[in-house]
Amino acid sequence: MPKDSGIGASSKRREDVRFLTGTGQYTDDINIHGQTYVYFLRSDVAHGKINNIDTSAAAAMPGVVRIFTGADFEGIGSIPCGWQVTDRHGEPMQEPAHPVLAQGKVRHVGDPIAAVVAESLEQARDAAEAIDLDIEELPAVVDMKAALSDGATKVHDDLSSNLCYDWGFVEENKGAVDEAIKNAAHVTTLELVNNRLVANPMEPRVAVGDYNRANDESTLFTTSQNPHVIRLLMGAFVLGIPEHKLRVVAPDVGGGFGTKIFHYAEEAFCTFAARQINRPVKWTASRSEAFMSDAHGRDHVTKIELALDADNNFTAVRTETYANMGAYLSTFAPSVPTWLHGTLMAGNYKTPLIYVNVKAVFTNTVPVDAYRGAGRPEATYQLERVIDKAARELGVDPIALRRQNFITEFPYATPVAVEYDTGNYPATMDKLEEIADLSGFDARRKASEAKGKLRGLGVNCYIEACGIAPSNLVGQLGARAGLYDAATVRVNATGTISVMVGAHSHGQGHETAFPQVVAEMLGIDENMIDIVHGDSSKIPFGMGTYGSRSIAVCGSAMVRATEKIINKAKKIASHLLEASEADIELKDGQFSVAGTDKSVAWGDVTLAAYVPHNYPLEDIEPGLEETAFYDPSNFTYPSGAYACEVEVDPETGKVTIERFAAADDFGNVINPMIVTGQVHGGIGQGIGQALLENCAYDENGQLLSASYMDYAMPRASDVPFYTVDHSCQTPCTHNPLGVKGCGEAGAIGSPPSVVNAVVDALQSGGHNVTHIDMPVSPSRVWAAMNNA
Amino acid sequence: MKLTDSKLIAADRDTVWQALLSADVLKDCVPGCQEMSGSPEEGFEATVVQKVGPVKATFKGAVTLSDMVVGESLTLTGEGKGGAAGFAKGGANVTLSDEEGGTLLAYEVEAKVGGKLAQLGSRIIDGFAKKMADQFFETFRSVVEGPTEEVENDDGAEEGEKKKGWLGRLVSG
16 A cells, blocks of 8 residues: 555655746846846867957946956966876876866867856847957867877876876786686677767756855855855865855756756856955856856766676676766766776676776866766666677577676675675566566567567666765765765754755755655654755755765765654653653654553644743753764665667668666665656666767867757657666665665666667667667668668 | 869969959858958958858958969968857868860868857758858859859849959959
């Protein structure tokens, strides 16, 4: 029987009322008296030397308040990188400066050169056209391997090369892995590209900087997934504003997908400029600007080798990846191809020896950073593609090959430094075979063939490391921050509750799901509970939302704070009931004395806390508010098995997704409807990557796909009705809710099954095609079929 | 992108060569050209209004002539800045040779775009560049030859006026 409230109930998303009725308060809805507008003049060459910027004519244009250039930011900090990777030789990565506005050189199309602040956006834009720029175009490096060749143009003249780092993991295993591959009965090799993507949240980035001269306080309203992280990075490293003088607010945010984690130059600019001109400064990105200034995702070029013994057991995996960093290091860019990618290369399999090599490369392109899944989709894609290829080469069933190599005992320490606490991979595969009706595939293939179409079935598994992450561990790995989270549970006199959470909701449904947890613990109505998020002045602290961490980390902090509330409330109840605290039980919002009919209601206890006339003042303080910080002891490891069925039109190469099934193990589930929605969205983005999306540059570093005419986002007609199941639940063993996180799974788990299905379809038509790079567009499929 | 083509022009090589060096002829031939001034030695300054897909802009730029072998070949190089629309750069290697019926003008054109033009117009830029080059050399041919029956212009009388022919105008002063 499904529950109608609390943990496990599909409570309706309460935030949708305001989103669907147009009453959300987004950053662009914030307008402050006296506000000015900034327009950024951006580079239209990929690489160039700034000889001169003449702003004199522009400064005289109507409405111009002030024009800023890189010179105004001399002595101001560089946009910081939050993660330092140590290379395979023990050296720190090369870390270039990242000025707020370009200084000396421009390094990618979209690099901001000057900022015009004016009374209106139109005036700012007009004045920007009047800026006389003398930029000497330099040769651009776009291709990663060319960027590493001798004599390649350097993106950063002060670095020794375009190599950010050459990372080996686990370096001590390299010799053994090489040996195992040399001695293997069979080695399958696959070279592939993980295509560059642009996240494209529905709401572009916006920043409003404000300054209050009366108390020297700055406020930044911004489209962020983690306002406290922005406060830390911008306050401490860029502008030198102490925390108590800097408030960062991320109100309603219309989608993030990773790209709103990072601290961006425009945020620092608006905050800085508001102090300089003593007026609010607002920036709203156009969609074109978003394409050339939001951090991009993926962009790996990989060679993977899978070694098997004579019985088809995996014996070793070796990978070599080139990872594009773009022109500057975005906030978490170095961690994505390394610790969020290399540590996942075991997948769901007991491969004993693994070696991952990653060369991170600077190019004259937009910076690349985390995008939904961040490193884990790249790991999953290459592993699940090479396994499929191996199965074909060996003539064995791809599902059987996977099952044979599944990890089945937990906890399991992988050879790539993580320990999976729980999982049941055969169970999710069983569930997948059931919900995807794999036994009916042959009949469906015949039906497709009767229509002149080729039909293919692709299956893959995935594992991800979520709930980022134990602070002491990530500190050793190079993170320059802790990754705990925090929550304050504030119980009001009448028993209603505000929970201030460090997680930020930008589509995830926290405002619905988080109260379900507290309601379950206290036995009260969910509607008595609201969460407060996204404002550094209102919440205790928070590391924000990314890496499917909100409920696993921040939710755990909320549980701990609620436990403290219960403990204190029981003390109050025991006083009111004149009973021993040990005998007090809380059920359905009533505190009762065990074994008696004496009870006191939740509201009476909370009222007593604030009107402490009859109260144990000698033992406890009045009030009922508790804060907890929670630092997880391990990552969480959601896993699953996905199946995709495609039809390929042999005349045109067009691929259509006919069926898609996902069997996930997210551990315990707070709100099944929200989880289903998250999986749907993730699969939609995964299908987008697999079939449609590609961020393209030409050889001069010109960005060619910067509108929806050229960058193909998935539309409703591109995706099927999904069959989604998350009834396989092996609860996480180390967090109090037993939850694992579900936000990224769909995007991680879906691309390999799509490509596996396309290859299967083509093979069924007699085409000896073993791989097609994403996006699997009609022209690529047609070319592969026709050896063109 | 690169493209190559040729045009047969019913004029002798010297006439064609002189026409290539004329600011007036270039102004007539560059599609959308509003202004053109300068000389072959100093280079030309040009203002061109063009619409590439969704982007319409006024490009201000310079055209230079180089690698000149009198009567045989030269390179035309142009770069136009269109403000917020981005920039366009192009070059044409032009060679002249005698051919029955006049002079064969062969050209290799290379075009590059940047900024918003590349972001919004890249899908159509190849076709656009081909169209521009075709128009340029076709107009050049008709300007040099003067009006003939087969290049009846359907743009009306004003254009027809110009089609007196470059040589004819020179002669008529």
